Amino acid sequence: MGIDVRKRFFVVAGVLIAAVLFLLPTFFPKQMPANWISKPLSLGLDLSGGIHLVYQVQTDEALKSRLQSMGNMIRSELKKEKIPVLRVRVPEEKTLEMTFLSESSADRAQKRIESDYRNLMFKQKKQDEGRSVLLFTIADTYAAEIKRNAVRQSIETLRSRVDQFGVTEPVIQQIGEERVLLQMPGVSDIAAVKRVVGSVAKLEFRLLHTSTSTSGRVMMKDSEGGSVAVEDEVLMTGDAVDDARVAFSTATHGAEVSLSLNSEGAKTFAKITGEHVGEQLAIILDGIVKSSPRINERIGGGKASISGSFGAKEAEELAVVLRAGALPAPLNVLEERMVGPTLGKESIKAGITAIIATLIFIGLFMVWYYKKSGLIAVMSLALNVFLVMACLSAFGATLTLPGLAGLALTVGMAVDSNVLIVERIREELRNGASRDAAVVAGFDRALSAIIDSNITEILSASILYFVGTGAIRGFAVVTAIGIVMTLFCAVFVARTFYELFELKGKDQLISV
Template identity: 40%
Template sequence: MKGLKWRAVLVALVLGASIVYLLPSLPVSLPRWWHGVLPNDKIHLGLDLQGGMHLVLEVQAEEAVKTTLDRLSDEIKVLLRKEKVGFRAIERTQDGHVAVQLADASHRDRLRALMDKEFPILEWMQASETPEGFRVLCRVKEKDAEHIRQLAVRQALETIRNRIDQFGVSEPDIRPQGKNRILVQLPGIKDPQRALELIGKTAVLEFKLVAEGVDPHADPTTLPAGVKVYPMRRVDTNTGRTVEGKVALKDRTLLTGEYITNANVRIDSQYNTPYVALEFDPQGARIFERITGENVKKQLAIVLDGVVYSAPVIQERISGGRASITGSFTMEEARDLAIVLRAGALPAPVVILEERTVGPSLGADSIRKGFLSMLVGAVVVVLFMILYYRLSGVVADVALLLNVLLILAGLAAFQATLTLPGIAGIILTIGMAVDANVLIFERIREEMRLGKTPKAALDAGYARATLTILDANITTLIAALVMFQFGTGPVKGFAVTLSIGIVASLFTAIVVTRLLFDYLFIEKRMRTLSI
């Protein structure tokens, strides 16, 4: 009797906890105090059930290497000017090299010493004397280039994750796939096009000076050295329309968005239009203060992904590390721009290799058909157990219903995602749950045929069948855990419900049904076993 009471308390506690975890997922109104005291996580539906987006992105990691070469080219220029080594040109070539053209061939040894000391990731590929002096071709060492590519993929993964988190998607699935690809699944997304633009936006923010006295509409071949024409978007304050134009900028970037610590949307009180307010870190604030102090009365262009959004005249030195981006933004565009600036720029462009959109109606249809199949399967199993095993079948059916309750509660408790393959896992678990009871019942029948009393046959049946049940379920659980660890998408969804279902079926088949039988024999004084 003492053991029976303890087992009853255990089952009651498990049942109570299951109901507590499952209630938030049911269409019932919970009291206000519930959310502050008890669990309120719902069962999350996967992409195939509630609709959403499935994307496979490829990071153009080689572009990160080219960006590194551009940065190194600028740093080499600064170094040679500092060391008073004369050069004619330093630039990145199309085939992935840095070309250094010295004005005097006698400086070759000094250049080699400086390069080896300050830029160890570069290796000399070719050196030759030319009529203009001395030309050297360098490239990034392959080991370092591969590290840059891997870092670009990891940074792109984190940047995309930060952007999606701020976008407000519930339960996104973002993970690397292969060498330079990223899998993105966004369940319940309502605006796929906006999500695509947010994910793929490079968000390279640059501050450049406007080239004074240069006509942006002139022949590009006549532009002065170090000047480039950029497209410009601005709002006509009289008509409120967006005006497309061109502006000539000095090619040197004075400041980039890597120093941004915050970006927020604000409303211009004069024109009632949104703009993005920026805040820089201490180093960025010092750079911005120096730039504005050295270029008073000059135009400073704000360039985002190669498009100029504004080019205000610097009236005075600006301290405090604050700036703003104005332009023809809608409120939604301004919010998205603030998100990508806060999350950081992508280290390399990404391209969409695969895109699938699942509509909410298709997801609802999947839910309806999935649960219909689960209901039909459960009804068939319940009827079979009652017809074949009679009262013992009723006991197994009670355990089966509790088993389904435990699976759903487990999904909510572990904040797992229920997918269509996951529903298939539940249906499979229903069959596996009664399979354990079938093993026990058939063992009891064998013991009764040997002439044992019902109570003795019950004890022997459970004792001898339990080890077999444990062996079969533990091996299946190991396979399910391997699928969960290494599987993706549908395979992982199936493994989640199968793993929870196996543990639940072991509990209901061995503990719950034995408790019910012991209650009938001890409390109700049952003398025969209907099996």
């Protein structure tokens, strides 16, 4: 064995050992330590079964919510300057309406808003039952930015909530402008997913409205369906929540959600409770008044709780969504699909059968037509498939049904390179070249054609990856990895085998 052959052998052996190490968690998932260099090969939704959901983000609601928040913020600022605001509402998209007691108050507020809030543009001033009303609007570009951010924030919030399920390799991606695709392999309880993942979880703290006047009042429902009057001013939101955990209430003898507030939230909550001792504070979730405890004293320490008529499971789900944060807008389910594990197993079985059948039929033909050289090609093909699986495991990729199709296609494409090489070797032998000279010339002359064909295939796979989504990307990834492994196995590994083994034929210098 020459020095060059020995180096080739050690490279092939090293790659093979690395591939085995990467695939060990896939073959022995329970025996491998958690900190191993790779994770078990993940199966996509179509192979392992699971949940497929397509959500529509109601970006118009996100825009209204953003304007309402801006209005509440302005109201708080104006209150410090002794400018009372009777009402803040968003009557229509891109319009903020603020009602003042007098025209002088409206004029002072208009100057302050135009000075400090450049995104708001003055639209109209009108009178309503003797009170001054200011209307502001926002630019189309700013509205479009709010909607884009709502979709991006929805995706991040969904990802945080899905992580609570412990799902391996979930798929969460944007489709078009306002749609989000969610796939959770291995999950079967679609109702629980929709409750936890799809709920807005908009948490608000408001005072109960005790005055007989309807001014500044908002009617909401409680947990039992009754009507509750609350103030239209939001004193604190879910942004103040740092953590949420399930606890047991000694007062109600049931489950409750204990809230830990962040530093800013703790200060705000202490101020609210200190200024409103003796009043009732409504804790509102998604427009439902969950509880309205009476404030007996100033509450410091940044702790609060939500209690109500819910069980431990509902409390845990509520804690999950509060920890992940509120969605910027409601989500509508446009499509829901459940893929059973039985169907996934059948897909795996069919895919593996197709790959094995492809290897067998190609292998039989290659051995029959090219003799021992065909056997080298079969060994190269088998190693090719093994290395592709190892790369998927090393990169943490998810194997899907289109990925299995790409793997089967890789076998079919890889054999072309071996055919080119063997035919070149045959041609050199017919021209009178020696055994070693024929092998060297065969590989050298076939190399350019092999590289050219595989480069075009990689370009095609790249286009599929960057243009396509979901399953098409999975197919493109497996195909691209297969092409790279084809180059390595056909050009490097196969040549190493030719130099290691003589492969003598009956009437030829080499069995080909």
